[in-house]
Amino acid sequence: MGITKIRNILAVSLTALLLVGCASDETVDETDMGPDSGSMTTGEENMAPAEETIVQPKKPMIDSSTNRITIFDLGDAETLTGVFYFDFDQAIVKRSGHVELDKHASALMSERTLRVRLEGHADERGTREYNLALGERRANAIRAYLVAQGVSRSQIEVISYGEEKPEVMGTGESNWARNRRVEFSYR
Amino acid sequence: MVSMRLYKRVRVSLVALLLSILVPINVAVAELRIEVTKGVDDAVRVAVVPFSHKNRGRLPLDITEVIDFDLTLSGRFETLPTSQMLSLPNDSTEVFSRDWRLVKVEYLVLGYLESRGDKVQLHFELYNVFKQSVEVKQVIEGSRDELRDMAHYVSDVVFEQLTGIQGAFSTQIMYVTASGDVNVQEYRLNIADADGQRVRTILASNEPILSASWAPDGKKVAYVSFERDRRPAIYIKNLVTGARQQITDYPGLNSAPAFSPDGKQLAMVLSKDGSPDIYVLDLASRKLRRITRHYGIDTEPAWTPDGKSIVFTSDRGGKPQIYSMPLVNLKIERLTFEGDYNAKASMLADGSGLIMVHRSEGVFHIAMLDLNRGRLRVLTETSLDESPSIAPNGSMLIYATQKRGEGILAAVSIDGGVKFDLPSSEGNVREPAWSPMKRKVFTPVEG
Structure with missing residues (x-):
């Protein structure tokens, strides 16, 4: 377990290093606001695709390896946060995530062929089946928010993984907080 | 664990034994070890x-x-x-x-x-x-x-x-293992003898497997797998023929399958109509009947031994509690009132009690509710305990817990007198389901 964890940390740091390397001549990333801020931007670079000139500039781009989207606003590229965190046993969309969610909503409304899968997750406490239901409730809450902004329900699929796919292994509130989440997966 | 007059700790690695029997070539699965942590005085x-x-x-x-x-x-x-x-x-x-x-x-x-x-x-x-x-x-x-x-x-x-109690040594235990790190997990659905030996893998997948449950004849199992396009679906696998059938493919949750005591129906949880509700599928006619309608979470159906009622978990009262419902009139009755989290209940064979996951002071334990006296007794001393499954002889139950950060299986006798752990040498082990039947029955050839 310990070794696995260390290996994960190493992997994450290596990835971060590589990304920093790629993005060194770009503008500096937003700071990592941590899981409780309802917004995470770890390990992201502002990716300006090489073919930008031949692609329609306003169209959101999907990164097929991370399933995140990059939007273009007045020529500035911004990869949207794909993870939103929740409080224990709660499925309330945090206010701190609204700004980022609104950007997702605009992207989905501007490009009606975009499809997103909202993947709901729970921490390890409690029973597995109940946590599946809880994960779904969280993803539904995000969907309701997006639909209220004008996104078509047909663009959104909701899936719950319950406690089966944690973002981080381990017990304790700091790990649990990162596992209670909804992830955006574009396709 | 706690100090006991008799504190036995038996640690037997049976690798040599396992190697000495005729092992089918495809079985390269780590066995479960057994450590008795508490024996009777x-x-x-x-x-x-x-x-x-x-x-x-x-x-x-x-x-x-x-x-x-x-x-x-x-x-x-x-x-x-x-x-x-x-x-x-x-x-x-x-x-x-x-x-x-x-x-x-x-x-x-x-x-x-x-x-x-x-x-x-x-x-x-x-x-x-x-x-x-x-x-x-x-x-x-x-x-x-x-x-x-x-x-x-x-x-x-x-x-x-x-x-005076029927032995359960000829029975089997089904369980799920997960190994690897957060990015690449391998999930396995395994079946082993009750002593942790003769492990065979029913399904291996890089997507979650859960809620495995036995048909009453012990020849079929139902489970949820996310293997198809990372979406959940319920499958039934015939252990004798090896044939497998996908039972559900609805949008939303496809969860918690449970065979009726006569094996003809499968209770399950679907959220296709909005929120998680309990449904019963007639396996022959494929007729699906929705039996709960509530905007809250209804999940974890379990049949009463007579097959006439279903007990389930619901947060309709604000927190998860156990409810029961006869299929004839669907009149819902709340069964648990102690604690703010009671879930995943199953009923003892004589109908006298419920085994469930119970949270008290923030810690999850396995508890038994005496339905006649209304008394709740906590049976386990570990934490993050879940998925209790009762042995067919009714004297023991197996459950999942954590030890040193790893998911392991543990067992406790219903009277609390005997406890043992079944750590696996590989990965996290979870969701045990005790088989309802003996693997093989012998008839004495002479007195």
């Missing part, structure tokens, strides 16, 4: 005297070792090591009682094996040292690759004779 002292083989050649399995291990892991017996035996009788006529009184042994398990062509006959006796009398004497017959089943049969007979 007044364990019965038994000697399992090495069984001899009356013909030439070695048999592929040491039957005596399996029986000895079974009896030890039950927590109710203390077995005498072979090295301390003063004589090695194979039947009661060869017994000198003083040899056993000296080492304070109360009962002897004696026997020998005879090969007859492809078959092996096992002669065994249970001998009472103090009364100097034979309590059981049987002969059973099986093939050479059924030696382990024959050993478990002997353990079952001895256990029942000495405790």
Whole structure:
């Protein structure tokens, strides 16, 4: 377990290093606001695709390896946060995530062929089946928010993984907080 | 764990044993070890005297070792090591009682094996040292690759004779393992003998597997797998033919399948109509009936032993609690009131109690609710306990817990007197389901 964890940390740091390397001549990333801020931007670079000139500039781009989207606003590229965190046993969309969610909503409304899968997750406490239901409730809450902004329900699929796919292994509130989440997966 | 008058810690790695039996080539799965963490205070002292083989050649399995291990892991017996035996009788006529009184042994398990062509006959006796009398004497017959089943049969007979409770050594346990890191997990659905041996993998996947449950005949299992496009679906696998059928493919949750006691219906949780509700599928006609309608979470259906009602978890009252509902009128009744989290209930075979996951002071334990007296008793001392499953003899339950950051299985007797852990050498183990049936039943060939 310990070794696995260390290996994960190493992997994450290596990835971060590589990304920093790629993005060194770009503008500096937003700071990592941590899981409780309802917004995470770890390990992201502002990716300006090489073919930008031949692609329609306003169209959101999907990164097929991370399933995140990059939007273009007045020529500035911004990869949207794909993870939103929740409080224990709660499925309330945090206010701190609204700004980022609104950007997702605009992207989905501007490009009606975009499809997103909202993947709901729970921490390890409690029973597995109940946590599946809880994960779904969280993803539904995000969907309701997006639909209220004008996104078509047909663009959104909701899936719950319950406690089966944690973002981080381990017990304790700091790990649990990162596992209670909804992830955006574009396709 | 806690200090007990009798604190036994048995750690037996049976790798050598596992290698000595005829292992099918595709089985490269790590076995579960068993560590007895608490035995009864007044364990019965038994000697399992090495069984001899009356013909030439070695048999592929040491039957005596399996029986000895079974009896030890039950927590109710203390077995005498072979090295301390003063004589090695194979039947009661060869017994000198003083040899056993000296080492304070109360009962002897004696026997020998005879090969007859492809078959092996096992002669065994249970001998009472103090009364100097034979309590059981049987002969059973099986093939050479059924030696382990024959050993478990002997353990079952001895256990029942000495405790009055049906043995569960011939049963199996199904469970899920997860290994790897957060990015690449491998999930396996395994079935092993109740002593952790003969592990076979039913399904391996890089996507989650959960909620595995047995059909009442022990020949089929239902489970949820996310293998198809990372979406959940319920499958039924026939363990005899190997055939598999996808049962559901609805949008949203496809969760918590549970066979009815007659095996004809499957209760499940679907959220296709908005929120998670309980549905019952008739397996022959494929007719799906929705039986709960509530905007809250309804999940974890379990049938009452008579097949007439379903107990389930619901947060309709604000927090998860256990409710019951007769299928005839769907009148819902709340069963649990103690604590703010009660979930995943199953009913004892006599209907007298519920086993469930119960949270008290923030810690998740397995608890039993006495339905007649309304009293709740916490059975486990570990934390993050979940997925309790009752043995078919009703005397033990197995559950999932965590130890040193790893998911392991543990078992406890319903009276709390016996406890043991089943750590696996590989990955996290979870969601145990005790088989309803014996793997193999023998009929004695002569008195």
